[in-house]
Each structure stands twice: as C-alpha cells, then as structure tokens.
Amino acid sequence: MSDLQTSARGWHAVQLAVFGFIGICGALKSGGGGASAAPRAIEEAAGVLVLVALAVACWATCLVARVAWPLPGPLPEPGVTQGAAGPDGPAAQAQERAARRLRAGLTLTFVAVVLVATAAATSWWPAPAPAAPAGQLLRVTTPAGTFCGTLASGSGDGRVRVQTQGRSIDIPLDSVAEMNPTPSCP
Known part of the structure; x- marks a missing residue:
C-alpha cells in the first residue's frame, strides 16, 4: 500500500501542474486583447470545455489524494482481529480499491488536459483575410x-x-x- 501512496503523491504533483496549465491557458485566452476570430459558438464551446476540464481535474485530484493521503477508516473493536492476510482479505481489497482510484484519477487527469488543450486551440482560429471595401x-x-x-x-x-x-x-x-x-x- 505504501508504494501506491508514494506513486499517488508523485502524480498529485503532476495534477497540480495540470491546474497550472489550465490557468495559463485561461490567462492566454483572455489576454488576447482583441476579439477572437473564432465564431461565437466555438468560443462558447471552448468556455464550456475549460469549465468541464476544471471540474474533471478537481475530481481526478480528489481521487488521487484519497490514495496518497488516505483517511483513517473505522477503528477495529477491541479484541476483534482484522483478516488482513490472504489474497481476498480486507487489506488486499483496500489495496485494489486504491489502485482503481489511482488509475481513474490519472485517466481523468489526462482527459482534463485534452479538454483544456482543445479549448485553447480556438485561440489559433484563422482570422479572415481583410477585404478591401467595394469601390476602394x-x-x-x-x-x-x-x-x-x-x-x-x-x-x-x-x-x-x-x-x-x-x-x-x-x-x-x-x-x-x-x-x-x-x-x-x-
């Protein structure tokens, strides 16, 4: 279980970098200084994608943090032994749940990166060529x-x-x- 916790703590740092990436993309997107060349519907979709990416990144961070820093479970009653041994024991089940949470958290982290990168791509929407007014x-x-x-x-x-x-x-x-x-x- 400690290997999973160590791995989750390392990935948690990567997730914080993803939050920074989302923030930088938002700052670059809003700091353009002028109107975007993208159609309004594309701009709105990009805004929704950024919000969804933020929500997905938050959920992913929670999943990984639960593995990295697990909350203590209920304390065993005095005199009752826990069945920690064996491949189907509570310890093995807890480790399997932690591994699933870690995998889900990492998958969601990459989904968040793809969502925010897609949203940021609207910054590079080609601007229409300026046309000379008729008769100029x-x-x-x-x-x-x-x-x-x-x-x-x-x-x-x-x-x-x-x-x-x-x-x-x-x-x-x-x-x-x-x-x-x-x-x-x-």
Whole structure:
C-alpha cells in the first residue's frame, strides 16, 4: 500500500501542474486583447470545455489524494482481529480499491488536459483575410509600373486583379512591390 501512496503523491504533483496549465491557458485566452476570430459558438464551446476540464481535474485530484493521503477508516473493536492476510482479505481489497482510484484519477487527469488543450486551440482560429471595401481604390506598384484602380473579383491563384480605366489587369503577387489604398487615382 505504501508504494501506491508514494506513486499517488508523485502524480498529485503532476495534477497540480495540470491546474497550472489550465490557468495559463485561461490567462492566454483572455489576454488576447482583441476579439477572437473564432465564431461565437466555438468560443462558447471552448468556455464550456475549460469549465468541464476544471471540474474533471478537481475530481481526478480528489481521487488521487484519497490514495496518497488516505483517511483513517473505522477503528477495529477491541479484541476483534482484522483478516488482513490472504489474497481476498480486507487489506488486499483496500489495496485494489486504491489502485482503481489511482488509475481513474490519472485517466481523468489526462482527459482534463485534452479538454483544456482543445479549448485553447480556438485561440489559433484563422482570422479572415481583410477585404478591401467595394469601390476602394488601390495603388499597386510593380517593377513594370504603377497601376491604380479598384480591386476586382476573380483575384486569386497568386494574382491580384485591378480594374482600371475600363479594363482588368492581372498582376502576379510575386511582382507586387507595394499595394496601398489611395483616395484617388491620377
């Protein structure tokens, strides 16, 4: 039984680190300073996942702590001997219960880590590419010259399409030196 207690005490330290991990993920998540790019439903699900992870980590810590620092059971009555010997005796049963608690506590600890990591993953939700407002004028500078006009639909595949003077010009992005919004075109 003392081996189980020693192991549980070591794992209890790991569980405290899990609580720290949950706290750090919460601090990083809330310290972003701006609105998240994730949809609101994803943000709400992440919040629920963090709370569930915290509850699971608390339950896991309780299970492991009961093995690491067991509460004293009822004292035997004077003159009555406990059947501690044998593979089916109370001591063996107590050890088996402690081992099950330890395994369950460790499993729940890893479940909590997975839950909080999943919740933290919403921090890396891709932000939508900023689109130029319709009709906004752009000045695109390339080695071949400067083009001024509106960003036209159909851009893509490594090209930007500019509508200028009634015609569309496809400009490869690797040749764009500078691209800026402008109030007017000459």
